[in-house]
Amino acid sequence: MDDQPDLxxxxxxxxxxxxDKDVRRTVRxxxxxxxxxxxxxxxxxxxxxxxxxPVDPPVPCLDSYPRPWPGGIDSDPRxxxxxxxxxxxxxxxxxxxxKVWFTMALTDRSAFILCxxxxxxxxxxxxxxxxxxxxxxxxxxxxxxGQCVKEVTHRLSDPVDCVxxxxxxxxxxxxxxxxxxxxxxxxxxxxxxxxxxxSMRGGITDLDTNLKLFACWFDVVGSVARDLPPQMPxxxxxxxxxxxxxxxxxxxxxxxxxxxxxxxxxxxSEDTDMSCLVRILERMxxxxxxxNEHSSREPGFWKSEDDMRPIQFIGPITHxxxxxxxxxxxxxxxFQATREMARxxxxxxxxxxxxxxxxxxxxxxxxxxxxxxxVSVVAKSKMTQLxxxxxxxxxxxxxxxxxxxxxRTYVQEISSQITRMNIPDGTDVITTARDVIWIEDIAxxxxxxxxxxxxxxxxxxxxxxxxxxx
Numbered sequence: 001m002d003d004q005p006d007l008x009x010x011x012x013x014x015x016x017x018x019x020d021k022d023v024r025r026t027v028r029x030x031x032x033x034x035x036x037x038x039x040x041x042x043x044x045x046x047x048x049x050x051x052x053x054p055v056d057p058p059v060p061c062l063d064s065y066p067r068p069w070p071g072g073i074d075s076d077p078r079x080x081x082x083x084x085x086x087x088x089x090x091x092x093x094x095x096x097x098x099k100v101w102f103t104m105a106l107t108d109r110s111a112f113i114l115c116x117x118x119x120x121x122x123x124x125x126x127x128x129x130x131x132x133x134x135x136x137x138x139x140x141x142x143x144x145x146g147q148c149v150k151e152v153t154h155r156l157s158d159p160v161d162c163v164x165x166x167x168x169x170x171x172x173x174x175x176x177x178x179x180x181x182x183x184x185x186x187x188x189x190x191x192x193x194x195x196x197x198x199s200m201r202g203g204i205t206d207l208d209t210n211l212k213l214f215a216c217w218f219d220v221v222g223s224v225a226r227d228l229p230p231q232m233p234x235x236x237x238x239x240x241x242x243x244x245x246x247x248x249x250x251x252x253x254x255x256x257x258x259x260x261x262x263x264x265x266x267x268x269s270e271d272t273d274m275s276c277l278v279r280i281l282e283r284m285x286x287x288x289x290x291x292n293e294h295s296s297r298e299p300g301f302w303k304s305e306d307d308m309r310p311i312q313f314i315g316p317i318t319h320x321x322x323x324x325x326x327x328x329x330x331x332x333x334x335f336q337a338t339r340e341m342a343r344x345x346x347x348x349x350x351x352x353x354x355x356x357x358x359x360x361x362x363x364x365x366x367x368x369x370x371x372x373x374x375v376s377v378v379a380k381s382k383m384t385q386l387x388x389x390x391x392x393x394x395x396x397x398x399x400x401x402x403x404x405x406x407x408r409t410y411v412q413e414i415s416s417q418i419t420r421m422n423i424p425d426g427t428d429v430i431t432t433a434r435d436v437i438w439i440e441d442i443a444x445x446x447x448x449x450x451x452x453x454x455x456x457x458x459x460x461x462x463x464x465x466x467x468x469x470x
Contacts, residue, residue: 082119089122090305094358099306100210105173108166110151114173117144121181135181145177163201168211171197175218182362187222195219195231203233210308217311220318224347225363227370230322253435256285259389266335266386276324277339281437283317284346288437291353295441302356302441310357314350321347329374334384337374338391344371345394352401352442364401371398372406375413389432392417396433399451400443411451415458426455 090098105115120140125133135141152170156162171194178187194215198204204212219232263278290313295301324343327336344367351361375395378385385391392414399410414429423429430448 079116082116082123085123085126086115086119089126093122094303094305096305096310096357096359097308100308101173101176104169104210108169110148110155110170111166111173113144113148113151114170114177117141117148118177118180120144145174148174163197165207165211168194168197168207168215172211172214172218175222176214179218179221179360184222184225187218191219191222191231198232213308213311213315216319217315220315220322221360223322224318224351225366227347227363227366228322230319255389255432255435256281256437259387259436262387263390277342280317280320280324280346281342283320284349285437287313287317287350287353288439291439291441303358310354310359314353318347318350321350329370329377332378332383334386337378337383338386340374341371341378341394342390344374345397348401349397349437349439349442353439356441365404368398368402368404368406372409375409379413379416388417388421389436392421392423392429393433393436396429396451400447407454411454411458414455415462418455418459419462425459426452429455 086098086102089095102115105111118141121135121138124138124141148170152167152174155167161167171190175187175190175194178184178190198215204215207215216230216232219230223230260278260281263274263281266274321343324339327340329340332340348364348367348371351364351367354361355364371394395410395414395417399407399414402410418424418429423432430452
C-alpha cells in the first residue's frame with residue numbers, strides 16, 4: 001500500500017491481496033466518504049431583513065426595461081443554431097462586411113428575420129457540393145424571407161414606423177439579399193421603395209453613417225448591372241480625402257496630365273461637356289493612387305471583412321459614372337464616342353477592383369458587350385477620333401479584364417490604333433496605358449504578357465497584309 005491512504009495497489013497476477021482487511025477498509029472508507037457528504041443536511045443560509053424607508057423626493061420608476069425592439073430577439077433553438085453557424089462560418093469563409101451587417105441586423109426584429117434567412121442559405125450551401133445549391137429549393141430561406149416581407153409590408157402602413165431606421169435597415173437587407181441571389185427585378189422594386197422612403201424623410205443626412213453608405217452602395221451595385229442611372233441621391237460622402245492622398249503620390253505620368261490639358265483645350269462646334277470628362281478622370285486617378293499606395297503596404301488590404309473603404313471610394317465614383325450624359329451608340333459624334341468609351345472602361349476597371357475585393361461584379365459581361373459594340377461601330381464609321389491616348393487606354397483596360405469574344409475586338413482595334421500613333425509594339429502599348437491610370441493588382445503579370453503577345457501577333461499580321469509584295 002502507498003503512503004497515501006486513498007491509494008491501494010493490487011497486483012493483477014495476484015488478486016488475492018484484495019481480501020486483506022486493511023485494503024478492504026481503505027476501499028470502504030473512500031467509497032463512503034462521498035456518500036456521507038451527500039447525506040449531510042445543508043446549512044441554512046443567513047437571513048437578511050430589508051426595511052422599507054420612504055425617499056424624499058421619490059425616485060421615478062421605469063415602466064419597463066429597455067429592449068433593442070419590442071419582443072426582443074427570437075430565442076428558439078433554430079435561431080441560436082443559425083447564429084452559431086454565422087459565427088463559426090467566419091473562421092472559414094470570407095464575406096465582406098459580415099460583422100457590420102450582423103450588428104445592424106440586431107437593431108430591428110424584421111432585419112433579424114432576414115439575417116436568419118441569409119444564415120439558412122449559407123448553411124444549406126455549406127452542406128452541399130459546389131454547384132448543387134439552388135436558391136429556389138431552399139425552403140427555409142424562402143420562408144424567412146417571406147416572413148420578413150410580410151412584416152415590412154405591415155409596418156409600412158404605420159406613418160411613424162414606415163420612415164424609421166429599423167424599416168430602412170430591413171429594406172437595405174432585402175436589397176442586399178436580392179443582389180446576392182441575382183434577382184434584379186426584386187432589387188428594382190425594393191430600391192424604388194427605399195428611394196421613396198428617403199424622399200419622405202427629406203434625405204438621408206440624419207441616418208447612421210453605415211446606413212447612408214449601404215443605401216448608395218446597393219443603389220449603384222444594382223444600377224451598374226444594367227448600366228442605368230442611380231435612383232438614390234449621392235450620399236454625403238466624397239473622394240476629397242482620397243484625392244488629397246493621391247496628390248502626394250506620383251501615380252499618373254506626364255501623358256495623363258497632357259491628356260487632361262488636351263481635353264480642356266478642345267475647341268469644337270460639337271456638343272461637348274469637357275469638365276465632366278476631366279473631373280471623372282481625375283477622380284479615377286485618385287482611386288488608382290489610393291489603391292496602389294495602400295495595397296502595397298497593407299497585407300490584408302483586399303481581404304478585410306469589415307473594411308468599409310471599398311464602399312467609400314468605389315460607391316461615389318460609380319454613382320458619378322452612371323450619372324454621366326449618354327448618347328445613342330449609333331448616333332455619336334467624335335467626343336461623345338470617346339467619352340462613352342472612357343465611361344464604360346472606367347466602370348469595367350471598377351468591376352475588376354470589386355472582384356479583387358471578393359465583391360460580386362455581375363456587370364462585367366454586360367459592360368464588356370456594350371464597349372465592344374461601341375468600339376466596332378466607331379471603327380466602321382468615319383467620325384473624327386479624338387484623344388488617341390485615352391482611347392488606347394480604354395482598349396487596354398478592357399482587354400486585360402476580358403476573356404471572351406470582346407477581347408479579339410479590342411486587340412484588333414489596339415493594333416489599328418498603334419499604327420496611327422507610331423507605337424512599335426505591345427510592350428510600348430502597356431507603357432503608354434500605365435502612364436494614364438493603372439491599378440497594379442487588377443491585372444496579373446501573366447495577363448499583361450498574354451495581351452502583349454496578342455497585340456504583337458495581330459500587329460505583325462496587319463503589317464504583313466499591308467506590305468506590298470515585290
